[in-house]
Amino acid sequence: MNCLICNGQEYKIVRFVYDDRYGYPGIFPLLKCENCRHVFLQGEFSSDLLRDLYSNYYPRSTFNVENYQPYREAHGFKAWLDGKKSATFRWVPRNVRVLDIGCGFGESLGYHLARGCDVYGVEADENIRRIVDKLGYKVHVGLFDPNLYPEDYFDYVTMSQVLEHVTNPVQTLQGIEKILKPGGRAILSMPNVSGWGSRIFGKYWINWHAPYHLQFFSQVSMNLAVNKTGLIIEKVSTITPSAWLNYQWIHLATYPKKCAPSIFWSLDVKKTRIQKVIIKLLNLFHLTKINHLVTRLFDALGYGDSQMYFIRKPL
Ligand SMILES: [Zn+2]
Numbered sequence: 236m237n238c239l240i241c242n243g244q245e246y247k248i249v250r251f252v253y254d255d256r257y258g259y260p261g262i263f264p265l266l267k268c269e270n271c272r273h274v275f276l277q278g279e280f281s282s283d284l285l286r287d288l289y290s291n292y293y294p295r296s297t298f299n300v301e302n303y304q305p306y307r308e309a310h311g312f313k314a315w316l317d318g319k320k321s322a323t324f325r326w327v328p329r330n331v332r333v334l335d336i337g338c339g340f341g342e343s344l345g346y347h348l349a350r351g352c353d354v355y356g357v358e359a360d361e362n363i364r365r366i367v368d369k370l371g372y373k374v375h376v377g378l379f380d381p382n383l384y385p386e387d388y389f390d391y392v393t394m395s396q397v398l399e400h401v402t403n404p405v406q407t408l409q410g411i412e413k414i415l416k417p418g419g420r421a422i423l424s425m426p427n428v429s430g431w432g433s434r435i436f437g438k439y440w441i442n443w444h445a446p447y448h449l450q451f452f453s454q455v456s457m458n459l460a461v462n463k464t465g466l467i468i469e470k471v472s473t474i475t476p477s478a479w480l481n482y483q484w485i486h487l488a489t490y491p492k493k494c495a496p497s498i499f500w501s502l503d504v505k506k507t508r509i510q511k512v513i514i515k516l517l518n519l520f521h522l523t524k525i526n527h528l529v530t531r532l533f534d535a536l537g538y539g540d541s542q543m544y545f546i547r548k549p550l
Pocket residue numbers: 238239240241242243268269270271272273456
């Protein structure tokens with residue numbers, strides 16, 4: 236087996252991980268390439284296995300189409316304190332052609348439309364069909380396929396917390412290169428395995444999220460992957476939603492037994508009264524804004540939990 240990013244052949248096992256949210260059975264080794272420091276989950280993730288994983292374990296959506304609201308503009312101190320700029324769609328200007336890969340329920344699509352953009356989305360979760368039927372958005376339901384679009388077509392492509400889920404990230408980036416216009420930009424966000432969270436919380440870090448998160452990029456491995464595609468990294472930073480730290484404390488306080496679903500993340504498990512009180516207290520603590528300040532501090536130092544890559548296709 237060679238490293239997907241640099242073809243290196245020497246690894247060490249970082250840790251063994253399991254699904255500590257939804258209880259998918261199995262324990263998976265996380266390997267780190269000794270050459271490019273790319274961290275990845277070892278296993279054969281065939282499309283059949285991934286379909287089983289996402290359709291039978293990821294929580295079924297309780298989303299109500301009537302409640303659909305596009306994202307709104309957010310500026311100023313409160314948006315900064317919340318880490319709103321961690322969302323890649325917020326970096327897309329008005330009046331451009333944009334593709335959002337992994338667009339969820341299309342909240343970003345409504346945001347871009349209101350700003351005069353020509354908007355496309357890709358989403359693997361079938362639940363988006365209900366929004367598409369109602370609002371007529373241009374969404375491909377399934378996996379990203381660059382052949383669905385003309386070459387040199389988009390001004391912007393965004394992926395918010397998506398690249399870590401894919402089995403072949405270099406291929407995904409090559410697809411993005413193909414459909415971007417010369418001078419066009421890709422904006423990607425993903426968990427930061429080199430941040431403070433993975434170091435402090437160890438096995439309890441919320442972003443291991445096995446076996447859904449398959450790739451954890453180091454800056455070296457991301458540079459190598461992007462270089463293989465002819466794209467250029469313009470800027471790297473960490474910008475993290477402050478809510479993640481609230482989830483992290485709750486995850487820590489309600490951590491499940493090995494391979495059992497979490498009472499916090501899984502919709503199927505009933506909480507005890509004590510667990511409900513703990514979650515309530517941690518949500519109250521979040522109102523003190525201490526989580527926000529800690530998150531902003533680590534982002535300022537470049538050790539935040541979510542890293543952002545600003546990428547450009549050369550002219
Ligand atoms: Zn490598």
